[in-house]
Amino acid sequence: MxxxxxxxxxxxxxxxxxxxxxxxxxxxxxxxxxxxxxxxxxxxxxxxxxxxxxxxxxxxxxxxxxxxxxxxxxxxxxxxxxxxxxxxxxxxxxxxxxxxxxxxxxxxxxxxxxxxxxxxxxxxxxxxxxxxxxxxxxxxxxxxxxxxxxxxxxxxxxxxxxxxxxxxxxxxxxxxxxxxxxxxxxxxxxxxxxxxxxxxxxxxxxxxxxxxxxxxxxxxNKDVTVETNQRMLGFLEKDGEGLVSDSLYLQNANIIEPCYIGENVVLKNTTVGPYVSIGNHTTIENSTVKNSLIQAHSTIKNANLDNAMIGNHVVFDGNFETISIGDYSVME
The missing domain is CATH 3.90.550.10 (Spore Coat Polysaccharide Biosynthesis Protein SpsA; Chain A)
Known part of the structure; x- marks a missing residue:
């Protein structure tokens, strides 16, 4: 490696x-x-x-x-x-x-x-x-x-x-x-x-x-990694593996499985899934997210994401759909 x-x-x-x-x-x-x-x-x-x-x-x-x-x-x-x-x-x-x-x-x-x-x-x-x-x-x-x-x-x-x-x-x-x-x-x-x-x-x-x-x-690359995330979530769901943390906070939010959701994630006025992975301590508000990979400590608002890959410590507020944003980026 x-x-x-x-x-x-x-x-x-x-x-x-x-x-x-x-x-x-x-x-x-x-x-x-x-x-x-x-x-x-x-x-x-x-x-x-x-x-x-x-x-x-x-x-x-x-x-x-x-x-x-x-x-x-x-x-x-x-x-x-x-x-x-x-x-x-x-x-x-x-x-x-x-x-x-x-x-x-x-x-x-x-x-x-x-x-x-x-x-x-x-x-x-x-x-x-x-x-x-x-x-x-x-x-x-x-x-x-x-x-x-x-x-x-x-x-x-x-x-x-x-x-x-x-x-x-x-x-x-x-x-x-x-x-x-x-x-x-x-x-x-x-x-x-x-x-x-x-x-x-x-x-x-x-x-x-x-x-x-x-x-x-x-x-x-980004597209095949998002596809691999999708396929892996499907396999893990069939295996009966627990994919959603008990520490998840939901407020008027909906999850369409399979999804992986890490520790202390906050979802407000949001629909997530299918085939979405969300890292620890990430907040998503007023958004729709499907077939995407979002890492830890990020904040997503007012988004409509599909085939997106977002890194750690990102702030994203916008209506772009298919995006690829690395760590510590801000897009508002």
Whole structure:
């Protein structure tokens, strides 16, 4: 999670993208929790690979360290000093690269229920997509093993897109192959890539199999993050998860579920929902809000919002509908 999340600005100017809440919980917290459910066993360590300490500072580290504690695991922080690709990022955490491990990109969310094939050397998690030419995909053998990774194929290879989550029976093997990639300056797209380490493992006859997820949700930009919030709220409602805090104050207000509403939220003369997430200590008055994501400590008045994303400590009073406002903004 070392990137700056530039496609999600202005929201990532003050908060790293994996820490932006979706349906009331930071993206990376949801991701790690969902991976833990698929693994079905005790996790020993959660290692986070961060970028520049000036951006990923002590407050970010403190927030992240809560997650391993909740899982009863050790937490580790590593830094990628330069944005030199996925392979380089992973090697920034080489002290933790031993034994069975999952490697995941922290800006995506999943819903998955499959048995992890731990007899394989690696499982690459994939999702069936409508336009495989826009993704990196896997090529399968007749034995349903992955024999090739193909980036944005112009001719049909498969419709199984790589989503950026990998299981390795012994991640130390990947470490050794990525060290070779770094030592020999093997660069693709101007960067050191995890795929080059994986390809070297395949060339040595190691077994790779697909793990198919049911849902794959992106948080790359504002529109898809609002859509992901919508989909996640629907899933959480089906799961029976409580989404509305008991500390909510209502005055002539209506909630159309599913919605996530945090602590000490005030709704006056307002209709909220469906598919709205509201952070702690936010007040909304004389407004209609649907299909939107509003963070904490903000004040919204006289608004008619749809497909909106509003940050923390925002004051908004106006009739714009589809907006994207970062933290500490005022629009009156």
């Amino acid at each position: 070392a990137g700056r999340g530039s496609r999600l600005r202005p929201h990532t100017l003050t908060v790293p993208k994996p820490l932006i809440p979706v349906a009331g919980k930071p993206i990376v917290h949801r991701l790690v929790t969902d991976i833990a459910k698929v693994l079905g066993e005790q996790i020993e360590e959660v290692a986070f690979i961060l970028g520049d300490p000036a951006f990923f500072g002590d407050d970010v580290v403190e927030s992240l360290m809560q997650l391993p504690k909740e899982l009863g695991a050790k937490g580790s922080i590593y830094r990628q000093d330069e944005p030199l690709g996925t392979g380089h990022a992973i090697m920034s955490a080489k002290e933790s690269l031993s034994g069975p491990a999952v490697i995941a990109y922290a800006d995506t969310l999943i819903r998955a229920d499959f048995d992890l094939d731990k007899s394989a050397d690696s499982v690459i998690w994939v999702k069936q997509v409508d336009k495989p030419e826009a993704f990196g995909v896997v090529k399968l053998s007749d034995q349903n093993e992955i024999v090739e990774l193909v980036e944005k194929p112009q001719e049909f290879v498969s419709d199984l897109a790589v989503i950026g989550i990998y299981y390795f029976k012994d991640v130390g093997v990947l470490k050794n192959e990525l060290q070779y990639v770094l030592d020999n300056n093997i660069i693709n797209g101007g960067e050191y890539q995890i795929n080059d380490g994986i390809k070297r493992m395949m060339e040595k006859g190691m077994k790779f199999v697909p793990g198919k997820v049911d849902e794959w949700m992106d948080c790359g």
